[in-house]
Amino acid sequence: MAYKSLKEQLLQLEEKLLKPEIRTSKEELSNLLADNFFEFGSSGKVLYKDENIGEMSLSVVQMKLSDFEIHPMSEEIVLTTYRIYNEMNNEHSLRSSIWKLIDGHWKMHFHQGTKITSSL
Numbered sequence: 001m002a003y004k005s006l007k008e009q010l011l012q013l014e015e016k017l018l019k020p021e022i023r024t025s026k027e028e029l030s031n032l033l034a035d036n037f038f039e040f041g042s043s044g045k046v047l048y049k050d051e052n053i054g055e056m057s058l059s060v061v062q063m064k065l066s067d068f069e070i071h072p073m074s075e076e077i078v079l080t081t082y083r084i085y086n087e088m089n090n091e092h093s094l095r096s097s098i099w100k101l102i103d104g105h106w107k108m109h110f111h112q113g114t115k116i117t118s119s120l
Helices: 003-016 026-032 049-057
Strands: 033-040 046-048 063-072 077-086 091-102 105-116
Touching: 003 063, 003 077, 003 091, 003 105, 026 033, 033 049, 046 049
Parallel strands: 033 105
Antiparallel strands: 033 046, 063 077, 077 091, 091 105
16 A cells, blocks of 8 residues: 555544544544553553443544654554644644454554644
């Protein structure tokens, strides 16, 4: 897959995960997250798909994504990095995700959010 179309595809998936209708749907989250997904949240919590999907699905947010980049690790693994501005609590964070191509579909395997000051 060409770099540009891969970048666009992964950006669309990351943006999809910010939508309230996706975040409140256990089915949608199950489709986008790998079975062994885990997250180091900006809250400091560690979340696992199999243990915390209900907790993940309750977090409705209004976020703006910027500075999106992809860093291919292999043909089937890509690191994404970007910035988020959370409009609900006026917080900025740096984000990274590891996406894996599983059975022809990109699924998020890992995610981390790190709060930052807006000047960074």
